[in-house]
Amino acid sequence: WMNDWKQKLQEFEQVQITLSNLSDSEQTLRLWGANQGLDLGSNTVVIPTGSYPQALVFNLFNQFFYVANQLGNDVTIFDSTGTTISTVQLEPSFSGFTSPAALTVNPFNGDVYVAGSIRNTIYAINTAFEVGMELKVVNRPIALSFNPFNSFLYVTHLLSNTVSVIDPSSKAIIANLITETDPIAIITREFDGSVYILNQGSDS
Numbered sequence: 001w002m003n004d005w006k007q008k009l010q011e012f013e014q015v016q017i018t019l020s021n022l023s024d025s026e027q028t029l030r031l032w033g034a035n036q037g038l039d040l041g042s043n044t045v046v047i048p049t050g051s052y053p054q055a056l057v058f059n060l061f062n063q064f065f066y067v068a069n070q071l072g073n074d075v076t077i078f079d080s081t082g083t084t085i086s087t088v089q090l091e092p093s094f095s096g097f098t099s100p101a102a103l104t105v106n107p108f109n110g111d112v113y114v115a116g117s118i119r120n121t122i123y124a125i126n127t128a129f130e131v132g133m134e135l136k137v138v139n140r141p142i143a144l145s146f147n148p149f150n151s152f153l154y155v156t157h158l159l160s161n162t163v164s165v166i167d168p169s170s171k172a173i174i175a176n177l178i179t180e181t182d183p184i185a186i187i188t189r190e191f192d193g194s195v196y197i198l199n200q201g202s203d204s
Contacts, residue, residue: 047082050074057103061110068100086129104146115141145186149193156183180204
């Protein structure tokens with residue numbers, strides 16, 4: 001049956017599937033998407049990064065892209081043409097010790113915050129491409145979001161099931177919030193400051 005579907009995907013960009021439940025009980029169905037793997041075309045530009053790029057953000061303040069290189073302890077910064085503007089070294093130690101895993105931007109001043117997952121440190125890179133803040137946090141920061149509603153930074157910690165609330169202006173942790181199991185992602189709703197957390201371990 002797998003070969004049959006592979007052949008259909010080669011012939012058609014979209015495939016319609018009709019399923020019927022003939023039993024008397026409710027059934028669970030999971031469908032995984034697939035495509036033909038079409039070439040992106042001649043307009044594709046390949047931009048080199050550092051080792052094992054893990055996260056990408058666009059900084060509207062200076063119009064640059066930032067890439068967190070998880071195994072390189074650094075952040076690559078490039079412009080819309082793909083030209084590398086700077087590479088910011090977070091720690092001078094051996095490769096993989098910092099493990100930058102996530103990025104978020106402060107739209108008011110252009111600071112880019114980086115979660116150093118293994119180093120348990122939050123860094124701030126200013127628009128001069130300097131590390132302006134190094135703040136120690138609890139175990140395994142894995143995701144972060146800047147909240148423009150209150151100008152606080154929210155950081156999820158995978159191994160401690162908590163979210164740190166940081167005031168970047170004072171470089172201080174002002175609260176630690178308890179979450180469900182394995183908070184893996186976080187996002188802010190800008191117009192009212194609500195923060196949403198995805199808990200991988202508890203499916204919530």
